[in-house]
Amino acid sequence: MRGEGCYLWDEDGRRYLDGCGGAFVANIGHGVVEIGVAMAQQARQIAYVSGMTFTTEVVEELASELAALLPGDLDHLYFLSSGSEAVEAALKLARQYWVERGRPAKHEIISLAPGYHGNTLLALSASARPHYAAFFHEWIVDVHRVPAPLAYHCACRGADASCAVCSGAVLEQRILELGADNVAAFIAEPVGGSSTGAATPRADYFRNIRAICDRHEILFVADEVACGAGRTGTWSAVEQYGVTPDIMTMGKGISGGYAPLSAVAAPRRIVDVLARGSGALMHAQTFSHHAVTCAAGLATLRYIREHELVERAHAMGAILQRLASLADLPHVGEVRGRGMLAGVEFVMDRETRAPFPRRARVAERFTEAAQRAGLIVWPNYGHVNGIDGDLVMLAPAFVIEPAQIDELVTLFRIAYDDSVAGALAAS
Ligand SMILES: Cc1ncc(COP(=O)(O)O)c(C=O)c1O
Incomplete structure (x- = not known):
């Protein structure tokens, strides 16, 4: 297997257009030599020291260069490997903060349904993806849900300005039911990942969420593992709503897939409560703040800056809207x-x-047909009622060219004709 830019070649030499960067990870494209060089140099200098004992220049530089890109007062970073770990750490940080502030009753978490925050047990508990939890019910902790602002399936179809789901007012109702004194945090994806098929809440949604969380002293955790790192055309997705979360998680694209890197960002006002109290976030992990992994993150971040790839994501995002032409296909509900x-x-x-x-397995059939046609997409099912609902995600590298977007649309149509069109008859 090898890759270059937006393309992959398998061991038989077959070429694929990588339409989703794996799991929305390969943001800067495949085969960027500079990242491997930076990792090798770091490994030669120092590959690993325990974060309990030392910090390293590369960790400090990554933290300060990343903080400069984050909204508001998010200026402290904690580096881990996976998005799930970042979500676990973010939710633990929220809980520990309230305990150390003398508010131990604040422990409940609220999340959106559908939504996805990871597969480790607390992150899975926060994820409204019933089939992922099917074997583990006894171990799942109670996380309270409010319906996600998925206008396409909302009773109001996105047309009612006063809709409690689409405006976010439903969060306040849930907080009042639970008692604000018991609620620690609300976690949400600013732009949905595969669990909602990139649902984009309306412009006032997160401003309303911010106001509700402020009113009830609840920490707002923005999970930017999928939608962050420039993917929506700005470094963070939440900044387009004009709000700053209390805690932010990042992962996937922050290292472009060259190393498994994730991060939690929080402001001094939260970190200081722990620093002055117990002295540490109770989430030590052997490989947190790993020097080589952080070198991959730093090199990726600098590559994104030097090549103006966030600006490019913004510009190419407008061209990716050519996908909207697929709405003429009889079984495409929404793009x-x-x-x-x-x-x-x-x-x-x-x-x-x-x-x-x-039983028609439409998302899977389409994904297999796309791969046969030479296009890689990311499938998802279950978002309508926990069982049904088929969609595929597209998240190409920011370096994609307009002609490659046209190729993507053409391959999509070929795969559609080969799968969705006859899916019911074949099932
Ligand atoms: C929004 C979001 N949060 C968390 C995660 C978990 O990340 P990981 O798979 O790296 O553990 C994902 C993964 O898809 C995600 O999309």
């Missing part, structure tokens, strides 16, 4: 997303928006 993160939802009936029955 949605922001910037370089897009979701295409397949429905059985466009009028009623009814999903295909699960």
Whole structure:
């Protein structure tokens, strides 16, 4: 297997257009030599020291260069490896903060349904993806849910300005039911990942969420593992709403896939409560702040800056909207997303928006057909009712060219004709 830019070649020499960067990871494209060089240099200098004993120049530089890109007062960084670990650490930070501030009753977490925050047990508990948790119910902790602002499936179809789901008011109702004194944090993806097919809440949504969280003293955790690192055309997705979360998680694209790197960002006002109290976030991990992994992150971040790739994601995002032309296909219900993160939802009936029955395995069939045609996409199912609902995600590298976007749309149509069109009959 090898890769270059937006393309992959398998061991038989077959070429694929990588339409989703793996799991929305390969933001700067495959085969960028500079990143490997920076990692090798770091490994030669020092590959690993325990974060409990030392910090390293590369960790400090990454923290300060990343902080400069984050909204508001998010200026302290904690580096881990996976998005799930970052979510676990962010939620633990929220909980520890309240305990150390003398508010031990504040422990409940609220999240959106559907939504995805990872597969380790607390992150899985926060994720509203029932089939991922099917074998582990006994171990899942209670995380409270409010419906995600997925306008396409909302009863109001996105047309009612006063809709409690689409405006975010539903969060306040839930907080009042639980008692604000018991609620520690609300976690949400500013632009949805695969669990909602890149749902983009309306412009006032996160401003309303911010106001509700402030009113009830609840920490707002923005999970930017999928939608961050420039993917929506700005470094963070949440900044487009004009708000700053209390805690932010990042992962996937921050190292472009060259090393497994994730991060939690928090402001001094939160970190200081722990620093003055117990002295540390109770989340030590052997490989946190790993020097080589952080070198990959630093080199990726500098590569993004030097090549103006966030600006490019913004510009190419406008061209990726050519995907909207797929709406003429009889079973494409909606094409949605922001910037370089897009979701295409397949429905059985466009009028009623009814999903295909699960047995038709539409998302999987389409994904297999796309791969046969030479296009890699990311499938998802279950977002409508926990079982049904088929969509695929597109999240190409920011270096994609307009002609390659046209190629993507052409391959999408070939795969559609080869799969979705006959999916019901074949099931
Ligand atoms: C929004 C979001 N949060 C967290 C995660 C978990 O990240 P990881 O798979 O790196 O553990 C994901 C992964 O898809 C994600 O999309």
